[in-house]
Amino acid sequence: MSNTGLIQHIRSPPQPPTPILACSKLVICVMPIVQIAIGAVHLDDCPRQHYIPIYLIVVGVFGLVLAVLSCLPCAQEPKDGTSNPLSRVCAAWNSVTSFFLFCWFIAGNVWIYSIYEPNYNKNTTNVDPYCNKTLYLFAFWTTTLVYILLGLFLVGGCCVLFCFFLCGRADGDDNV
Secondary structure, three states: OOHHHHHHHOOOOOOOOHHHHHHHHHHHHHHHHHHHHHHHHOOOOOOOOOOHHHHHHHHHHHHHHHHHHHHHHHHHHOOOOOOOOOHHHHHHHHHHHHHHHHHHHHHHHHHOOOOOOOOOOOOOOOOEEEEOOHHHHHHHHHHOOOOOOOHHHHHHHHHHHHHHHHHHHHHHOOOO
16 A cells, blocks of 8 residues: 555545444443542532532533534534535534633643542541542542553554654655
8 A cells, every 4th residue: 555545544534333433432421421420429528629529520521512512413524525514613612622621621630639649538637628539539540541541642653653654764666
């Protein structure tokens, strides 16, 4: 396969079958639903940093909104290459929502990591207010998981770029 064919294949990747796509969307929706549930159940269980349950609820709601929007027909570009005004509105909304989630994620990092490791015991007479252990650890590890996945994607992307670089150098007829 030539480099031109590879680039065309990347621009229009093959679409997975609909059942696989539907199952992957459902799996992606599980985490936001759990975030909303844990944030709502423990809404008043972190006086040390009362924004943590709110952070989980908001990030879960907006994560679900993005997942649902990606399922709508307006989110897909028309196959014939024409411009659809509704798809532009959908793309703009996705961009605004993604930017908000990025900013909210940064705020959540400040709230979560600034109190590491909180007092988990509600009944102590300690001056330091407590934070529910389930709530805090869930917020901590979901946020840390984002960094782990980001690191894996960066390392994987660098590996792919390195492989493309090696494959491009091996092709002798590109020196024209």
